[in-house]
Amino acid sequence: MYNTSFIKKILLAATVVFLYSCDKDFNAIGDDLIGDDHFGLESEKYDVIAYNQEVTPIQSNSLAINALGIYDNPVFGTTTANYNTQVGLAAYGVAVGDAPVIDSVTVNIPYFSHVTGINAKTGRNDYALDSIYGSEGGFLKLGVYESKYLMRSSYYDNGNQLAQLYYNDQNSDFDTNKGTLLNDDANEFQNNKFYFSSKETTEVTKDKDGKDVKTYTSPAMRLKLNKAFFQTKILNAAKEKLSAADVFQEYFRGLYFKVERVSGSPSNMALMDFSKGKITVYYKAKTDITTDADDVKEDRTLVINLTGSNVNLFQDVKDAAYQNAISSRNMTTGDDRLYLKGGQGSLAIIELKDFGSKLEEIRKNGWLVNEANLVFTIDAAKMAVKKTDNLEAQEPKRVYLYDFTNNIPILDYSADGSSSITSDPRMSKVIYGGIINVDATTKRGTTYKIRITNHIRNIIKTATATNVKLGLVVIDDISAVTSNKLKNRILLNASTNEYFSEAPRASVMNPLGTILYGNNIPAGNADYDKRLRLEVYYTKPNK
Numbered sequence: 001m002y003n004t005s006f007i008k009k010i011l012l013a014a015t016v017v018f019l020y021s022c023d024k025d026f027n028a029i030g031d032d033l034i035g036d037d038h039f040g041l042e043s044e045k046y047d048v049i050a051y052n053q054e055v056t057p058i059q060s061n062s063l064a065i066n067a068l069g070i071y072d073n074p075v076f077g078t079t080t081a082n083y084n085t086q087v088g089l090a091a092y093g094v095a096v097g098d099a100p101v102i103d104s105v106t107v108n109i110p111y112f113s114h115v116t117g118i119n120a121k122t123g124r125n126d127y128a129l130d131s132i133y134g135s136e137g138g139f140l141k142l143g144v145y146e147s148k149y150l151m152r153s154s155y156y157d158n159g160n161q162l163a164q165l166y167y168n169d170q171n172s173d174f175d176t177n178k179g180t181l182l183n184d185d186a187n188e189f190q191n192n193k194f195y196f197s198s199k200e201t202t203e204v205t206k207d208k209d210g211k212d213v214k215t216y217t218s219p220a221m222r223l224k225l226n227k228a229f230f231q232t233k234i235l236n237a238a239k240e241k242l243s244a245a246d247v248f249q250e251y252f253r254g255l256y257f258k259v260e261r262v263s264g265s266p267s268n269m270a271l272m273d274f275s276k277g278k279i280t281v282y283y284k285a286k287t288d289i290t291t292d293a294d295d296v297k298e299d300r301t302l303v304i305n306l307t308g309s310n311v312n313l314f315q316d317v318k319d320a321a322y323q324n325a326i327s328s329r330n331m332t333t334g335d336d337r338l339y340l341k342g343g344q345g346s347l348a349i350i351e352l353k354d355f356g357s358k359l360e361e362i363r364k365n366g367w368l369v370n371e372a373n374l375v376f377t378i379d380a381a382k383m384a385v386k387k388t389d390n391l392e393a394q395e396p397k398r399v400y401l402y403d404f405t406n407n408i409p410i411l412d413y414s415a416d417g418s419s420s421i422t423s424d425p426r427m428s429k430v431i432y433g434g435i436i437n438v439d440a441t442t443k444r445g446t447t448y449k450i451r452i453t454n455h456i457r458n459i460i461k462t463a464t465a466t467n468v469k470l471g472l473v474v475i476d477d478i479s480a481v482t483s484n485k486l487k488n489r490i491l492l493n494a495s496t497n498e499y500f501s502e503a504p505r506a507s508v509m510n511p512l513g514t515i516l517y518g519n520n521i522p523a524g525n526a527d528y529d530k531r532l533r534l535e536v537y538y539t540k541p542n543k
Helices: 004-030 171-175 227-235 245-251 320-327 353-357 359-365 411-415 453-461
Strands: 039-047 049-054 066-073 077-085 098-110 113-118 125-129 132-134 140-147 154-157 160-163 178-181 201-206 212-217 220-224 255-261 268-272 278-286 297-305 310-318 337-341 346-351 368-377 398-403 433-438 445-451 470-475 483-493 498-504 513-517 533-541
Touching: 039 353, 049 320, 049 337, 066 132, 066 255, 066 310, 077 171, 098 227, 098 297, 171 255, 171 310, 227 278, 227 297, 310 320, 320 337, 337 470, 353 359, 353 453, 353 533, 359 453, 359 533, 368 453, 368 513, 398 445, 411 453, 470 498
Parallel strands: none
Antiparallel strands: 039 533, 049 346, 066 077, 066 268, 077 255, 077 310, 098 220, 098 278, 113 125, 132 268, 140 178, 140 255, 154 160, 201 212, 278 297, 337 346, 337 513, 346 470, 368 445, 368 533, 398 433, 398 470, 433 445, 483 498
16 A cells, blocks of 8 residues: 555656656647747546446466455455466476485465564564455465366467466366365464464574574465375376476376365455465485495485466455446446456446547647546545455555557557656556555545546547547556456447457456446536546647
């Protein structure tokens, strides 16, 4: 969440870069008129049509970040997220050793976290977790299973090799193909009362003299796995099974992470980078191949990475008001509220028809665009709903506006080379915007503003440019704007053969949502001035 000082810094930086870029663009259009005092800056506002669009099952494989857990959103409903991944040996063809005997097995997956200070008692770092949604004290029933589902990276169709896609609604495929429960330790924290811990992790190993050596790392999911399974599956495996990636991934098909609700406990969800996770097998083996039963054994480790094909499996139980809003949308005159939610959620479609009808007038009069914006106002009252855990819905830090018709970024996104003014590289492109503005008192979001100046200029100056529909989604990483495919495309307009077939990938990775004021708010309503409109600032020649 951004505080007021952060927003002020963004606005200051955006203003400086914006004025510089505008000066360059403006002079390129009409430098012979600048300074002659023939122009006055004027604002025009145009009505838009904006309506909700439900996102049906969508491609969710090979995401950079994946969700795990249960998030009870008081506004949108409950999302449950499971995860399946292939695994691969850190090194293939390595000899396990003679007469190997397992000591222990752990899986370690780091959380997103940051240091908050130094613990006065231990002298070690204190941490806080990032990207955790829901109740901090929530528990989950976590099962880590051997996956017996073979995830292929590609398939052939009529002689063509195509990428294999997996979708968020395929949970039953993986659930019915799960094998041995691997995190079966007696400690309930390991399974039946799992929680995302912010404690620094400690690993104890032996040095060459047999003394304990402690290694400290940032918070992570660290679970003990079934020793007998890995003794049989890995240490006792035939050599050829450990010889190459394709053979190994057929032999050991992966891990399936499944979550369930703990009765009487609130739940939560984390976003994680599973690709940084690894399984470490600790064991002893003889140093030489010999029949001598007294031969000395040495400590060894074997590492299995969580790598290869993977899929995030998530299902929503939608809140009734949310379900009604996306089911009864009005594509003709627009909706009064826009419900944006990531995952298999919803987005908004925006049509600039009123502006499009004025193009001839704008071109004829020679108006020059100085700035154009869409400002989306958050319905703070609807977003402030609290339920059993007395928590308000967490708000997305950013929204992303794109060319919905062609599923590509708009010109303002592509032209913005500004970097983040914080340590978070995901918050670049501050001029293009879409970053949440936060009220200093309530600490809750008020608006999202997106600059579409270049998009509007292009429509005006290029007679062949199409006034395309725009899409609006919640987003986390502004750089991840490639699209993911819907499982089944949706017909939007039979007369024009228009389909909705994909959505931005970064929206699939974001479990959050927000409610914005749409355009269809009647005059006289208390929220009339909060309705969505396009505002364009022109420089108009004085006649």
